[in-house]
Amino acid sequence: MNGRTSLLLTDLYQLTMLQAYFDQRMADTAVFEFFVRTLPDNRNFLVAAGLEQVLDFLEDLQFTPQELAWLAACGRLHSRFVDSLRELRFTGDVQAMPEGTIFFADEPILRVVAPLPQAQLVETRIINLLQFQTLVASKAARIRLAAPESLLVDFGLRRAHGAEAGLLSARASYLAGFNGSSTVLAAMQWGIPIFGTMAHSFIQTHERESDAFEHFARSHPQASTMLIDTYDTEAAAHSLVPLAHRLAREGIHIQAVRLDSGDLAGHARKVRLILDQGGLTQTTIFASGNLDEYRLAEFIAAGAPIDGFGVGTRMNTSADRPYLDCAYKLQEYAGVARRKRSEGKATWPGRKQVYRSYGADGCMSGDVLTTADAPACGQPLLVPVLRQGRRLSSSPALDAVRDHARAELARLAGNLRTLTPAASPYPVRIAEPLSRLAAEIDKRA
Template sequence: MSQVTTTDLYEVTMALSYLREDMRGPATFSLVVRDLPPGRGFLVAAGIEAALDYLGRFRVGRSDVQDFAAALRRPVEDLEPLHGLSFDGEVRAVPEGRLVLAGEPLLEVTAPLPQAQLVETYLLTLLGHRTAVASKAARCVIAAAGRPLLDFSLRRVHGPEAGLQAARLGALVGFAGTSNIAAARRYGIAAAGTMSHSYVESFPSEEAAFRAFARTHPGPVTFLVDTYDTDRGVATAARVLADLGLGPECAVRLDSGDLGALARRARTALDTAGLAGVRIIASGGLDEYEIDRLVRDGAPIDAYAVGSRVGTASDAPYLDTAYELVEYDGRPVMRLSPAKVTVPGRKQVFRGPGLQDVVGLANEQPPERTEPLLKTVMRGGLRTDPPDTLAAARARFEADLAALPEEARRIADPVAPVPAASTRLTALTAVVRHRIEARTGAGRWAPERPGS
């Protein structure tokens, strides 16, 4: 089954109708996050590269038409106008790694209306999921305050592909490694891992398990010390490491209990044994909130391994994304639905110092001391530049994060910057709204407010 059929049924019904009605004029759709989730002061744009790969390959084949017809319970001949449809439009997007705010387009697609409509669902799911996970991971980076982070999410995320993306997105925002071998190989990320509790349980004692592991892996090793009693596990690990002369770069991993208190006792035990170079790694249901607490409490933890809560963006697992038509055949359009009003016209985001952003029209001149955020990344259905790299995306993320106001960086109760609208965009919105209300009578039948 091709990616073309990974879409909602109504995308097909609309695209087919457009073709039947000969509505093939250029349409611009803007993909935005309407509101930030609670507890977020920013988002990290992600998924753009995958979106461009998808659009570059998009073509409705014979089997796709057959699948569409089966889904609609219609003769294949009825769906024949869709056969051969491919994407030959333009894409302007925020480069991966840049920070974005509510109401700012992550991506704008301009293409013949049937094409632009049919790619909606896939683009929404790509950018929504990856931006949500990247943003959660970025908050862990802030909380860790320079301490290395490892991605251990593969076994708890929503499928193998989600695991690959969690590893990649962690690397994008600065994670040091991943337990996911496939992701490490595909994206050039350092592979990292230790042992499981079942490994320790397989041996007659913790000491036997640690010594066996060290015999098989003579390089720097990490011993999991909480299978039975953590303090005794640390003492056993220290004895084995000292006996084998394996101190520097080795580690013990704490995976349960009061991680702060256990880390303090572990640090004392290791230092007393002359193993000041042995690191302490913490794992076990961690996210930015717990990491922030441990760092603020001064827990002597050298690195954090995060998994299910970060790989699934557990406290904000989806974004309120929308793919809205903002212009068709040269005519700006907007939606007046309650709580879902859209803004007409092709847009640009002009970024000023400290993420003082202005959302304006695409053909506006940038205000002073600003730069345009959306770049043309596809024209005529072809990429305008070679594929982006993780290193470049990470550099953009780090630069934007350094400029982010402190109140937006906070782990608890962050306050997000609010982008302004340009004078021209505000004026266009008012004109289009008035035109729609005059034509349709929208707004005339609104019920009176209570007490009015």
């Protein structure tokens, strides 16, 4: 998103820890990594997303005079520490998996190497950005896999959990393979194609439904999708046929009809027959209303004649699995590898790299998680993206990121492309150097 994010959009404990670090003069280099501990139920993979917004945040990191004045007056922090924040900037390095990359549990998708106060302060916002867009992109990818040939449009802004969530979910879903969004700002900001139809209220303001169709078609002759389920869906389809022929003689063509309620598959079959018998074979059918990958898979399996779908709430909130068990954890400080050993939340220590191998068919065959200084066979997935607080290259176009995500999904083995858990999960092997490092740290502890 354009515009600076306030550094006060964080957890209080980030600031209280920074003051404690300041008082103890702890500013050696720290290494933090973001990863997902376990895949959500029914998920065989995740799609990395949100990196661009993280890099924007890090490059713009700075307290404003107003924020510093509030911190000085809040009574929680002492003046010497608050004064020290005036010159705070992010000067560290970042390595990350490119957006659109498929990844799995325990694999870091981003590593921050920076003085401890800087690396600590950014934790909350990094998790906030990466968790949400990765969650939505992964859900959207499943929807694309369920309906590989269909037009898919993000319809979720109005029920998203806030304005930023609605905008970023438009980006994440497009990145993962959707054709576009109904969110206008997403078009201006990232060039995402925008789609829209008409509202039930427009139909209701007219005495005759056919008049509403005609008025809308004349107002939008190049983009006319008619919402036909306000009253009687099939009756509306019948009334549309003569109108469409009359408008066609003037060069105005009804491109599609939209169904938004009831038995979508049943209505689609009846409407398709009405349109075909009326000579409107080129008019497509678009459906919306509480859709997700499971319903789309049912429609496809049943051969429902629906050409496109508007998917909103259940995708933008990832309704079946609305969060990721993710973390941003310290892995090294002052040159010494560190490891959290809490029950159920133990981490693999040190700076790490993920190496990916491919089979003869071009599909991903397995990953190796190892220490960054112990190369393994395969393609390394974490690459440098930020050095000394600045990007190493210009941001890739969103369409290029989308192409990368499409290529990644194409390399998934068939058993991982299903909507149910794979009988054989994707193999991620912990390399011996990493296991040895963990054992050494445990022994030292």
